[in-house]
Amino acid sequence: MASPVVPVPVPVTVTDPVVVRNPCGGVTIRTRLSKLCQQGQPQLARHLLDSLPRASTAVWNTVIIGFICNKMPLEALQLYAEMKWRRNTASDGYTFSSTMKACALTQNLIAGKALHCHFLRSQSNSRVVYNSLLNMYSACLPPFATQPQHDYVLKLFDVMRKRNVVAWNTLISWFVKTHRHLHALRAFGTLVKASLTPTPVTFVNVFPAVLHPTTALMLYGLLLKHGADYVNHVFAVSSAILMFAELGCLDYARVVFDRCSCKNTEVWNTMIGGYVQNNCPLQGIDVFVRALESEEAVCDDVTFLSVISAVSQLQQIKLAQQIHAFVLKSLAVTPIIVVNAIIVMYSRCSSVDTSFKVFEKMSERDGVSWNTIITSFVQNGLDEEALMLVCEMQKQRFTIDSVTVTALLSAASNMRDSYIGRQTHAYLIRHGIQFEGMESYLIDMYAKSGLITTSELLFEQNGPSDRDLASWNAMIAGYTQNGLSDKAILILREALMRKVTPNAVTLASILPSCSSMGSTAIARQLHGFSIRQLLDGNVYVGTALVDAYSKLGAISYAENVFIRTPAKNSVTYTTMIMSYGQHGMGKRALALYDSMLRSGIKPDAVTFIAILSACSYSGLVEEGLHIFESMDKIHKIKPSTEHYCCVADMLGRVGRVVEAYEFVERLGEEGDAVEIWGSILGACKNHGYFELGKVVAEKLLKMGMEKRIAGYHVLLSNIYAEEGEWENVDRVRNQMKEKGLQKEMACSWVEIAGRVNYFVARDEKHPLSGEIYYILDKLTRDMMDVGYKPGYSSNLNRILESSD
Numbered sequence: 001m002a003s004p005v006v007p008v009p010v011p012v013t014v015t016d017p018v019v020v021r022n023p024c025g026g027v028t029i030r031t032r033l034s035k036l037c038q039q040g041q042p043q044l045a046r047h048l049l050d051s052l053p054r055a056s057t058a059v060w061n062t063v064i065i066g067f068i069c070n071k072m073p074l075e076a077l078q079l080y081a082e083m084k085w086r087r088n089t090a091s092d093g094y095t096f097s098s099t100m101k102a103c104a105l106t107q108n109l110i111a112g113k114a115l116h117c118h119f120l121r122s123q124s125n126s127r128v129v130y131n132s133l134l135n136m137y138s139a140c141l142p143p144f145a146t147q148p149q150h151d152y153v154l155k156l157f158d159v160m161r162k163r164n165v166v167a168w169n170t171l172i173s174w175f176v177k178t179h180r181h182l183h184a185l186r187a188f189g190t191l192v193k194a195s196l197t198p199t200p201v202t203f204v205n206v207f208p209a210v211l212h213p214t215t216a217l218m219l220y221g222l223l224l225k226h227g228a229d230y231v232n233h234v235f236a237v238s239s240a241i242l243m244f245a246e247l248g249c250l251d252y253a254r255v256v257f258d259r260c261s262c263k264n265t266e267v268w269n270t271m272i273g274g275y276v277q278n279n280c281p282l283q284g285i286d287v288f289v290r291a292l293e294s295e296e297a298v299c300d301d302v303t304f305l306s307v308i309s310a311v312s313q314l315q316q317i318k319l320a321q322q323i324h325a326f327v328l329k330s331l332a333v334t335p336i337i338v339v340n341a342i343i344v345m346y347s348r349c350s351s352v353d354t355s356f357k358v359f360e361k362m363s364e365r366d367g368v369s370w371n372t373i374i375t376s377f378v379q380n381g382l383d384e385e386a387l388m389l390v391c392e393m394q395k396q397r398f399t400i401d402s403v404t405v406t407a408l409l410s411a412a413s414n415m416r417d418s419y420i421g422r423q424t425h426a427y428l429i430r431h432g433i434q435f436e437g438m439e440s441y442l443i444d445m446y447a448k449s450g451l452i453t454t455s456e457l458l459f460e461q462n463g464p465s466d467r468d469l470a471s472w473n474a475m476i477a478g479y480t481q482n483g484l485s486d487k488a489i490l491i492l493r494e495a496l497m498r499k500v501t502p503n504a505v506t507l508a509s510i511l512p513s514c515s516s517m518g519s520t521a522i523a524r525q526l527h528g529f530s531i532r533q534l535l536d537g538n539v540y541v542g543t544a545l546v547d548a549y550s551k552l553g554a555i556s557y558a559e560n561v562f563i564r565t566p567a568k569n570s571v572t573y574t575t576m577i578m579s580y581g582q583h584g585m586g587k588r589a590l591a592l593y594d595s596m597l598r599s600g601i602k603p604d605a606v607t608f609i610a611i612l613s614a615c616s617y618s619g620l621v622e623e624g625l626h627i628f629e630s631m632d633k634i635h636k637i638k639p640s641t642e643h644y645c646c647v648a649d650m651l652g653r654v655g656r657v658v659e660a661y662e663f664v665e666r667l668g669e670e671g672d673a674v675e676i677w678g679s680i681l682g683a684c685k686n687h688g689y690f691e692l693g694k695v696v697a698e699k700l701l702k703m704g705m706e707k708r709i710a711g712y713h714v715l716l717s718n719i720y721a722e723e724g725e726w727e728n729v730d731r732v733r734n735q736m737k738e739k740g741l742q743k744e745m746a747c748s749w750v751e752i753a754g755r756v757n758y759f760v761a762r763d764e765k766h767p768l769s770g771e772i773y774y775i776l777d778k779l780t781r782d783m784m785d786v787g788y789k790p791g792y793s794s795n796l797n798r799i800l801e802s803s804d
Contacts, residue, residue: 523549
């Protein structure tokens with residue numbers, strides 16, 4: 001909430017020594033003009049003024065002030081021009097003061113300077129006019145006008161012979177506006193030393209300059225010393241609450257709030273907003289409920305916007321519905337800005353369908369409404385629907401701006417669609433649209449679309465000094481996502497050489513490169529860097545470290561990072577659960593899942609994939625089935641193909657193949673997925689259900705033709721080989737050749753003395769390959785001596801080798 005702007009007092013009427021009688025009675029012309037202005041009819045007052053053969057300065061002032069009080073400052077300036085040039089009427093202090101106010105309201109610096117010249121020529125030395133001049137320059141000058149030759153506020157203040165508290169208030173406000181907070185505090189100290197009594201407005205102006213809690217407490221203590229009128233001044237109270245809230249001192253903000261005995265709507269709104277801005281939505285909603293119960297506050301648009309933001313943070317759909325209903329009951333006509341916030345609220349609560357229903361029912365929409373629903377669709381994974389909305393937005397002649405373009409680039413990135421991305425990029429160029437972070441969005445979009453070379457060109461087109469951190473991060477993430485881990489490390493080193501300080505996003509982007517490179521050493525270096533830069537406590541960095549160490553096989557390191565990460569979210573827990581599962585530690589995964597539920601963190605769909613996979617790897621079937629049943633019943637998460645696949649794999653791994661088959665059959669159309677039936681096929685092969693495996697395989701081949709999946713062909717070939725049906729083996733292998741299918745070769749790696757060695761089947765590129773194969777053969781013979789038998793015959797081995 002911005003600090004309230006306190007207007008310079010402008011008199012509405014003044015005493016006129018010349019009394020002009022109205023023919024209708026004994027009322028002066030000035031009184032009648034003043035009454036017309038008070039009734040909201042300044043134009044009629046202007047017509048009456050024009051009919052006068054000769055009007056005094058005070059009469060002109062009355063109508064000028066009337067225009068300003070009716071929020072018509074341009075008309076007030078036009079009337080002043082007529083008064084001076086056409087009627088040649090002299091101006092006094094009230095004339096200058098009121099017209100300066102009009103310049104401030106319109107931010108017309110040129111007119112203000114001209115009036116300043118008129119005032120100097122009049123040789124008047126009115127303190128009121130000087131205060132009005134200060135206010136005019138403060139309102140009209142830009143925030144960056146801090147150079148001595150352009151700082152007219154400070155220049156004017158320095159030449160003032162007598163300065164009252166109003167002048168000091170304007171100077172303090174000007175220092176705050178121009179981000180010279182220390183100057184503002186010094187000016188406040190000088191005011192106090194000059195034995196001037198600060199007004200509540202003085203505190204309103206100086207509170208935003210405070211950057212330290214100790215200073216805040218000192219200033220608020222001084223406010224308390226001035227008595228109840230200051231403590232209960234609603235503007236001062238609101239500013240004090242805002243000051244403490246922005247410093248993160250919500251306890252002190254609440255003390256200020258509770259101490260105020262005359263709260264108005266603004267005070268209530270500031271307290272609610274303070275909680276929401278500090279991510280304390282429950283406390284904000286509690287204050288909102290108290291406001292409803294009191295008779296002091298009347299809910300306005302700001303109240304509803306704050307509360308809707310609080311519900312968005314909580315992501316509670318039932319509470320969102322209650323707030324929505326209350327807004328509809330409270331407001332005869334819901335403003336567009338509030339409806340836009342409601343759309344965001346439902347989107348954050350994962351109810352984008354409701355967001356769209358609210359959008360559809362809007363009788364009037366603005367560009368923000370369209371951008372809000374488009375962004376909501378993109379954030380909820382409905383990228384194609386978002387693109388359709390953009391087309392409809394254009395049809396209805398709404399302008400595509402930087403927010404729309406950001407959503408389009410995000411959609412193109414999510415869809416890995418370079419065509420949409422290039423079209424959006426071309427639109428940016430044609431319309432000259434620029435926005436902060438544009439280069440990073442484009443680099444990310446092209447990288448995710450597989451056009452990493454284009455990302456490099458965009459990255460290189462700006463010199464190193466012109467690149468922001470977001471661009472460096474996008475390029476690092478792009479290399480990592482495209483498997484170019486070496487380049488990702490090199491670009492990070494270049495950033496460090498150019499004195500670019502990495503942040504949490506940088507580390508979260510680069511850490512996946514360590515696992516793809518198989519380098520524990522680099523992961524540990526980055527971990528050490530995060531500790532030195534105090535980034536190890538960041539939830540995203542902690543999660544990335546857990547994932548990297550786990551994939552590198554260093555599960556104990558992953559555990560230590562997880563334990564020491566202070567703020568854990570559902571992603572952090574899910575990553576650790578998945579790590580335990582991949583290392584066969586199913587019981588630890590279950591224990592951590594229970595701990596997650598006890599801590600109040602809600603599992604999402606990915607969490608259930610992680611825990612079900614962990615149960616599958618460890619043979620914890622009953623526990624896994626119980627968790628699967630709780631998904632919909634307790635956590636209200638509808639299972640997807642991935643969850644069904646986990647259950648089928650879980651049953652198949654322990655030999656309950658028929659039960660797995662029946663489970664998938666009961667799913668109907670939901671179970672018609674290649675991944676699910678592929679899991680069943682693998683179980684059939686491993687546990688000797690060859691006849692059932694043939695049925696499943698034939699079904700898979702029909703489903704997977706378009707997807708060109710080679711692995712299932714190989715699996716079916718193996719099943720036929722186990723049965724000795726070599727004709728069918730040849731048939732399947734010939735089908736693979738005709739379709740150009742080839743099974744992707746697996747890769748193994750081992751890190752020795754800081755060097756990562758990679759291996760694939762029948763690889764002879766390593767300089768010590770002869771010795772390596774000698775050891776492998778020896779190990780194979782030793783395994784066979786103790787009873788190990790290969791899963792398929794030597795004939796099949798020969799066939800597979802010939803087909804690779």
